[in-house]
Amino acid sequence: MTVATNSRAVNLRRFKKKVLDTKMKMRRFLTKVENTRPRGLDKITPELNREVWEEVDCLTCANCCKSMTPTFTGKDVTRIAAHLGMSEKAFREKWLYYDKKDKDWMNVKRPCQFLDTKTNMCSIYEVRPSDCAGFPHLTKKKMADYIHVHKQNLEYCPATYKMVEKMRARLEGVTIS
Structure with missing residues (x-):
């Protein structure tokens, strides 16, 4: 953004x-x-x-x-998981699902779990997915x-x-x- x-x-x-x-x-x-x-x-x-x-x-x-989900690349998962102090596996299990049709990792919920809905700010802005950074x-x-x-x-x-x-x-x- x-x-x-x-x-x-x-x-x-x-x-x-x-x-x-x-x-x-x-x-x-x-x-x-x-x-x-x-x-x-x-x-x-x-x-x-x-x-x-x-x-x-x-x-x-x-x-x-609030209404869309970014795709998470492997690099995104590695970067965000490290930032959160989680393993990549734990991050995927907690926050993502694999869309077999599009072969993409996506958020399990909307609005995005990293969005502070009071301020509309991203809690992982500095390490957000590349899809978000380019949006x-x-x-x-x-x-x-x-x-x-x-x-x-x-x-x-x-x-x-x-x-x-x-x-x-x-x-x-x-x-x-």
Whole structure:
């Protein structure tokens, strides 16, 4: 999560209503971007990212930690278990389950066991999973290659939603058929 100093608080109730009203339209737009790969998309991404974080304060939201689970890599498990003074096996047994379909280690519960729901802060922030550290993945070098991730995160992350809104407005003049 990135925190902006001049950002506005996220109203999750309003965000969820907005997503319900526009999710399909936003997903169609992202599919068009994915298929047509508009020229200049990667050049505007850093600017859009900067604008998004001026408007979104993750610490007023934490919806990702409340409603999603990161995938835990082997390195994540090793690092976090050591930080907690646990063996990797004990950490997995206590906090994770193995998703056989996707072949990923995931949290057993939501909200995340490491989220302080009063402050929306992560108790293992300095050693958090790499999936969390990169979330919501707005600054990837080839934006079009990550559209599938944004389609997925659109309904959970106000920052992703805001990025897609801004992308739509910016690309309005560009032909996306």
